[in-house]
Amino acid sequence: MKRINIKYIIAFILIVAVLLVFFYYVFQTLTGKEKNFLQFFAINLVPCVFIASVDFIIVHTIYKYLKTSNIYFHVALNLFISSLFSLLVIFLGNFIFLGFSAFEINPEIIKSTIFILLWNSIIVLLIEIFFYNQRQIVAKDKIAIMEKEKIQYQYEMLKAQINPHFLFNSLNVLSSLAYEDAEKANLFAKKMSGVYRYLLLTNERPTVTLKEELAFLDSYIFLEKIRFENNLLITLSNHINTNKNVIPVSLQLLIENAIKHNITTxxxxxxxHVEITEEGITVSNNLQLRNTIDSSGVGLKNLQRQYALHKKTIAIIKTDTQFIVKMPFLD
Structure with a gap:
């Protein structure tokens, strides 16, 4: 649970204590035991603050170390432990003031004990409401963060889609092919058009089928192999049918990441190598890092965050000779 501001805790405990002292005074008045309010308040405020503080610590400790989503079990356990604490305080208090006569059956002590237990239960329930409110705030904050990360990923993906370097390099290749091989230049232009068409069509889609992604990847690989020729070797092994879902442009991002960070001569x-099995997709490349490329891994981090929105995890393995990314399918 998110750390709670100590000022809020102190304010909450004081408010609860003051309210309970007031209610206790009303109870005493209604039962014909009128007392001076200020004197009564001064005497009972400190014990109320003490009990409310201990109850808060009990509830907080249980929430911290007992990880369960069953709220009813939490409440019951908190009430049970705090009630045991209250009984201990009552026993010690009576023993201090009454000595061994505290063990004798006394109707007044029994009435006070029942009232204090009910009073303590009210404290615990108020604390439970406090923690429930805190959990709701934390949940809303997490949703807001996830939405922010999703927007950030979409922004990063949009920037990648209109990456000026990719466009510039592709146009340079197209310009060269126009003079050398008109037929290949025509095919290159069609593939390039297909790449950008896919990027535009999937911009608002959270997932695409593996079949769609592989068709797009084929066009992207064609463009890159024309650019790098035999300096870039990309192989694909598909051992399953294509009725699976992935995040759009995820495979392209992993291949582009390999090209961006490694020497290609x-x-x-x-x-x-791209290997597709029932367990997921594995993209691996030999490691020969460039010296002048920023290796912050922003693209991979954004892809990991996007998969986290689907409760999935991307595994990244780096050895002395290989860089491997294992990406699961989406449900």
Missing amino acids: SNQPLNV
């Missing part, structure tokens, strides 16, 4: 070709 004739002397050091980059090998990227």
Whole structure:
């Protein structure tokens, strides 16, 4: 649970204590035991604050160490433990003031004990309401953070979609092909058009089928292999049918991440392998990092956050020679 501001705790305990002293005074008045209010208040405020504080500590400790979503069990356990504490306080108090005669059956002591137990139960229930309110605030904060991260991911994905470097490089390749091979230039332009069409069509979709993603990936790989030629080797092994769901552009992001962070030359070709099984998708590449690239991993972090919204986890494994990302399918 989110750490609670100490000022709120103190204010809450004081308010509860003051209210209970007031109610206790009303009870005493209604039963014909009128007393001076200020004197009564001064005498009973400190014990009320003490009991309310201990009850708060009991409830907080149970919530901290007992992880269960059963609210009824929590309330029952809190009432039971706090009642035992109250009985102990009553016994010690009576023993201090009455000595061994406290063990004798006394109707007044029994009435006071019953009242204090009820009074203590009210404290616990008020504390439970306080913690319930805190949990609601935390839940709303988490939802707000998740929505913010989702918006951030969508923004990052949008920036990737209109990445000027990708567009610039693609147009340069297209310009060169126009003079060298008109047929290949025409095919390159169609594939490039298909890539951007997919990006636009899936911009508002939270998931796509693996079949759609692989069709898009085929166009993207074509563009990159024309650009890097034999310096980039991408292989794909698909062992399942394509009736699965993934996040749009996720496979492209993983391949682009490998290209961005690794050397891709004739002397050091980059090998990227995409393997699709029933368990999920694994994208691996040989590790030959560039020295001039920022390796903050923002793209991967955003993809991890997006999968977290679906209660899924992306595994990242880095060895001396390999960089591996394991991505699950979505339900």
